[in-house]
Amino acid sequence: MYSKAKVxxxxxxxxxxxxxxxxxxxxxxxxxxxxxxLINETIKRARDLKYKGIFLMGNPHYxxxxxxxxxxxFNIQTSEGENANYFMGFELTKNSL
Numbered sequence: 001m002y003s004k005a006k007v008x009x010x011x012x013x014x015x016x017x018x019x020x021x022x023x024x025x026x027x028x029x030x031x032x033x034x035x036x037x038l039i040n041e042t043i044k045r046a047r048d049l050k051y052k053g054i055f056l057m058g059n060p061h062y063x064x065x066x067x068x069x070x071x072x073x074f075n076i077q078t079s080e081g082e083n084a085n086y087f088m089g090f091e092l093t094k095n096s097l
Contacts, residue, residue, distance in 0.1 A: 002042065005055065007076060007097070015097070018046055020056040039066055043090065052096040055089045063088050 002018045009015070020042070025034045043066065046054055055071060056063065068088040074097040077083050091097045 002046070002054075007052070015052045017053045017055055017097075018051050020054050021058060023058075036065075043092070047092045051092055053089055053091050055087070057084075057086050058088060060085055060088060066090065 002020055005017050005019045007015045007017050023035050023039060068090045070085060071087045071089040072083050074089050076089060078087060
């Protein structure tokens with residue numbers, strides 16, 4: 001599931017991004033690459049729709065395989081001004097964030 005969000009930079013420019021989560025596959029269907037296929041397909045669709053990036057709160061070990069990195073790399077914090085190792089972002093176009 002995705003929801004829309006906005007990132008506001010220091011010059012008050014607003015960028016529309018997507019928030020992903022949660023991704024869940026029933027236990028009896030896990031280990032069949034269903035989650036991987038879902039995430040890869042939705043990344044493609046988000047890119048086609050010209051979103052700047054995708055953010056999520058999730059397991060860094062799992063989501064790093066899709067090239068999600070800590071949001072701090074993009075100098076992005078939560079609306080409360082915080083960051084954590086599980087707050088991750090994915091840039092859909094080079095230098096878009």
